[in-house]
Amino acid sequence: MDATLKKDNLLVSVSPHVKSEESVSRIMWTVCLSLMPALISGVYYFGPRAALVTALCILTALFSELLFKRFVNADSTINDGSAFLTGLLVGLNFPATVAFYIPIVSTFFAIVITKQLFGGLGYNVFNPALMARAFALITWPRAMTTWIEPTAKFIGVDAHTTATPLGILKEDGLDKLMAVFGNASSMYTELFFGHRAGSLGETSILALLIGAAILLYKRYITWHIPLSFLGTAALLAWVFGGKTGLFTGDPILHLLSGGMVLGAFFMATDYVTAPSLKAGQILFGVCCGAITMMIRLKGGFPEGVMFAILIMNCFAPIIDRNFKTKVFGAKKANKDKGK
Amino acid sequence: MGLSTFSRGIHPPDMKELSSGSPLKPAKQPSTAIIPLSQHIGAPCTSTVDIGQVVLAGQQIGSAGGFVSAPVHASISGKVSAISVFPMANGRMVPCIVIENNNQNQFVDFEVNKDFMSLSPEELKKKITAAGIVGMGGATFPTHVKLSPPKEKPIDAVLINGAECEPYLTADHRQMIERPADVISGLKILMKVLGVKNGYVGIENNKPDAIEKMTEAAKSESAIKIITLEVKYPQGAEKMLIKAILNREVPAGGLPMDIGVVVQNVGTAAAIYEACALGKPLIERVVSVTGNGIKNPSNLIVKIGTTFSQLIEECGGLNNNAVKVISGGPMMGFAVFSLDVPVTKGTSGIVAMSENQVDATEKHGPCIRCGRCIEACPMGLIPSMLSIYSERSMFEGAKEYHLFDCFECGSCTFVCPAKRPIVQFVRLAKSLVKP
Ligand code: SF4
Ligand code: SF4
Numbered sequence: 001m002d003a004t005l006k007k008d009n010l011l012v013s014v015s016p017h018v019k020s021e022e023s024v025s026r027i028m029w030t031v032c033l034s035l036m037p038a039l040i041s042g043v044y045y046f047g048p049r050a051a052l053v054t055a056l057c058i059l060t061a062l063f064s065e066l067l068f069k070r071f072v073n074a075d076s077t078i079n080d081g082s083a084f085l086t087g088l089l090v091g092l093n094f095p096a097t098v099a100f101y102i103p104i105v106s107t108f109f110a111i112v113i114t115k116q117l118f119g120g121l122g123y124n125v126f127n128p129a130l131m132a133r134a135f136a137l138i139t140w141p142r143a144m145t146t147w148i149e150p151t152a153k154f155i156g157v158d159a160h161t162t163a164t165p166l167g168i169l170k171e172d173g174l175d176k177l178m179a180v181f182g183n184a185s186s187m188y189t190e191l192f193f194g195h196r197a198g199s200l201g202e203t204s205i206l207a208l209l210i211g212a213a214i215l216l217y218k219r220y221i222t223w224h225i226p227l228s229f230l231g232t233a234a235l236l237a238w239v240f241g242g243k244t245g246l247f248t249g250d251p252i253l254h255l256l257s258g259g260m261v262l263g264a265f266f267m268a269t270d271y272v273t274a275p276s277l278k279a280g281q282i283l284f285g286v287c288c289g290a291i292t293m294m295i296r297l298k299g300g301f302p303e304g305v306m307f308a309i310l311i312m313n314c315f316a317p318i319i320d321r322n323f324k325t326k327v328f329g330a331k332k333a334n335k336d337k338g339k
Numbered sequence: 340m341g342l343s344t345f346s347r348g349i350h351p352p353d354m355k356e357l358s359s360g361s362p363l364k365p366a367k368q369p370s371t372a373i374i375p376l377s378q379h380i381g382a383p384c385t386s387t388v389d390i391g392q393v394v395l396a397g398q399q400i401g402s403a404g405g406f407v408s409a410p411v412h413a414s415i416s417g418k419v420s421a422i423s424v425f426p427m428a429n430g431r432m433v434p435c436i437v438i439e440n441n442n443q444n445q446f447v448d449f450e451v452n453k454d455f456m457s458l459s460p461e462e463l464k465k466k467i468t469a470a471g472i473v474g475m476g477g478a479t480f481p482t483h484v485k486l487s488p489p490k491e492k493p494i495d496a497v498l499i500n501g502a503e504c505e506p507y508l509t510a511d512h513r514q515m516i517e518r519p520a521d522v523i524s525g526l527k528i529l530m531k532v533l534g535v536k537n538g539y540v541g542i543e544n545n546k547p548d549a550i551e552k553m554t555e556a557a558k559s560e561s562a563i564k565i566i567t568l569e570v571k572y573p574q575g576a577e578k579m580l581i582k583a584i585l586n587r588e589v590p591a592g593g594l595p596m597d598i599g600v601v602v603q604n605v606g607t608a609a610a611i612y613e614a615c616a617l618g619k620p621l622i623e624r625v626v627s628v629t630g631n632g633i634k635n636p637s638n639l640i641v642k643i644g645t646t647f648s649q650l651i652e653e654c655g656g657l658n659n660n661a662v663k664v665i666s667g668g669p670m671m672g673f674a675v676f677s678l679d680v681p682v683t684k685g686t687s688g689i690v691a692m693s694e695n696q697v698d699a700t701e702k703h704g705p706c707i708r709c710g711r712c713i714e715a716c717p718m719g720l721i722p723s724m725l726s727i728y729s730e731r732s733m734f735e736g737a738k739e740y741h742l743f744d745c746f747e748c749g750s751c752t753f754v755c756p757a758k759r760p761i762v763q764f765v766r767l768a769k770s771l772v773k774p
Binding site (some may be wrong): 011015016018019020026080119122123271278327 | 351506582590591593663664674676677692713719720721741749754757762
């Protein structure tokens with residue numbers, strides 16, 4: 001028989017025998033990449049310390065993940081990129097001026113408590129990066145709400161402390177905020193480009209939208225969560241956000257400030273902690289938007305994105321269980337999915 | 340846009356260019372044919388020959404074991420040398436009749452009937468039954484059973500499946516290009532047997548030459564429509580094809596006949612024509628021997644019972660980097676453990692995969708709930724939950740997620756970034772719970 005005809009060492013496996021090129025690590029690393037514009041803008045506005053804080057978060061995340069896996073005798077999962085991504089997101093959620101031990105402890109908390117103790121990637125209920133921010137905010141409230149004015153200078157930062165636009169809005173009202181920026185249009189411009197106080201990765205809407213466009217183009221995220229989130233928030237801001245009565249609020253201001261864009265595109269869309277069904281995702285987004293605006297307008301904190309997403313994370317599994325897909329050939333969408 | 344299709348589904352690289360340009364060519368006759376007595380869904384055949392007996396090509400050697408069964412015929416002339424069990428491509432052991440070729444090429448006299456369309460539906464059906472015709476797309480359901488719907492289920496449409504949505508395979512494609520008239524005649528016979536006024540041929544848009552040839556062949560047939568389908572897997576699955584062409588949904592757990600439809604594949608239609616017009620039983624079929632692991636990918640007309648090894652040899656052999664050989668297409672086919680298995684009525688292709696296409700060490704991770712599988716599932720299921728329940732041995736839970744509506748097309752597994760073996764979990768669960 002033909003010498004090239006192999007007969008004894010054929011590989012046997014079950015179908016399908018072809019798979020897509022997509023992988024968890026490719027997704028994670030692409031999301032990391034899509035956040036680079038935001039990180040760069042953070043460094044641009046808040047100086048090299050922004051990079052340092054983020055690097056610390058990433059290193060802590062990788063180290064914590066490695067340590068935990070070693071501790072439980074499991075294979076390392078560093079290469080899947082999810083720990084790196086968590087570290088990066090934690091970094092982007094901190095003020096650039098924060099004392100170094102805070103991001104380190106918080107990131108450790110995110111990886112070990114929020115992610116690994118719940119079972120690791122795929123099993124965590126809460127978004128780890130947001131848990132880190134919540135943890136830090138509750139443990140070190142002063143440090144986490146001390147903001148510096150952005151400066152486009154890289155060295156010799158002579159940082160003034162200041163409040164975030166939402167902080168000013170909450171404490172002193174819209175007129176004061178306008179006074180800071182001059183007029184409405186220059187306020188929108190400054191907010192859009194990111195020239196404002198805030199977490200180091202959340203301020204530049206432009207940078208975040210570039211990243212979001214990459215993810216949407218790659219179909220790593222879909223419009224369902226971000227659009228319903230932002231749409232609901234904008235609507236509520238317009239209806240209830242005004243001082244002079246209903247329908248006088250400023251939706252653009254609310255969309256551009258705080259962590260709204262970062263949250264809607266990069267945090268609320270986290271696969272693991274959001275619903276998987278599209279209909280459920282829309283409900284999830286609407287609720288996130290509503291809770292955010294409730295906190296911003298009526299709550300004790302100027303910003304509500306983080307709590308809104310964390311609260312909705314709890315509901316994601318329930319939402320998934322109660323939304324059905326239309327099963328092919330079924331008379332109607334099945335009523336008794338799950339338990 | 341605007342082409343007929345179904346919801347969801349996937350777009351695997353179709354890889355058809357390897358063999359789509361290679362014209363149909365008769366393969367060399369095998370020196371030994373291993374003819375299984377069970378090449379169909381249903382009762383196995385009973386052998387009607389004895390060891391040592393000389394048989395002619397086309398002679399019936401196994402009689403149907405019941406209504407849901409189909410007779411088998413000798414594909415070559417020669418002496419019966421053994422009747423015993425042999426392994427099939429899917430790993431099952433099946434009783435087979437082995438014929439040593441006497442190289443005389445003696446055929447039984449086929450009953451040619453030029454005027455076959457004037458035969459009565461009953462006579463036509465009898466010929467189809469006697470020819471041992473089964474679904475040649477891979478399902479191998481006996482055709483005459485589909486042609487005998489119960490009275491309360493009137494049929495009003497016959498569909499010919501020319502989607503050929505499995506990557507690599509080009510057997511149906513070549514048949515539509517080279518024998519379009521036979522396929523159309525087969526469809527006309529089916530319509531006559533079933534008393535149906537509407538015939539359709541669904542062809543995916545990646546075969547424009549086939550669409551052209553088939554449209555040409557059906558030009559004078561006002562009752563037959565050629566439908567261009569979007570290229571999408573699994574477009575050729577019966578339920579998806581019916582949805583695309585007629586916008587009807589086969590009820591969950593039901594059959595196409597429940598909504599008045601009979602579907603047959605292109606190769607089957609051509610075989611039906613041969614049975615009725617030429618009196619020829621199903622003793623050969625077109626097989627695409629292709630894949631990156633094959634030296635000269637081809638579409639061969641193969642005698643049933645020819646071994647894979649002989650066909651691969653005829654196509655120049657395997658490349659050095661070939662590691663896996665699949666019977667059927669890569670989405671739903673079986674990886675064979677030996678090349679000494681025979682081609683049967685349901686073997687649509689032999690695909691050799693090369694090393695760089697196969698990752699034998701791949702490990703799967705936990706579900707990251709990305710929802711890709713849900714977006715892919717043509718049945719509208721939630722494959723992630725099926726896999727999670729099955730992985731945790733909670734098979735009853737899987738049932739609540741419509742386990743038994745899954746037809747194992749593999750779309751979910753194809754897209755899963757965590758490389759979860761979802762279909763395998765589904766099969767495991769199916770084998771451990773009752774429907
Ligand atoms: S769950 Fe079944 S029907 Fe759905 S994509 Fe997976 S294999 Fe196909
Ligand atoms: S595609 Fe895979 S990882 Fe994504 S939801 Fe489905 S099973 Fe989970």
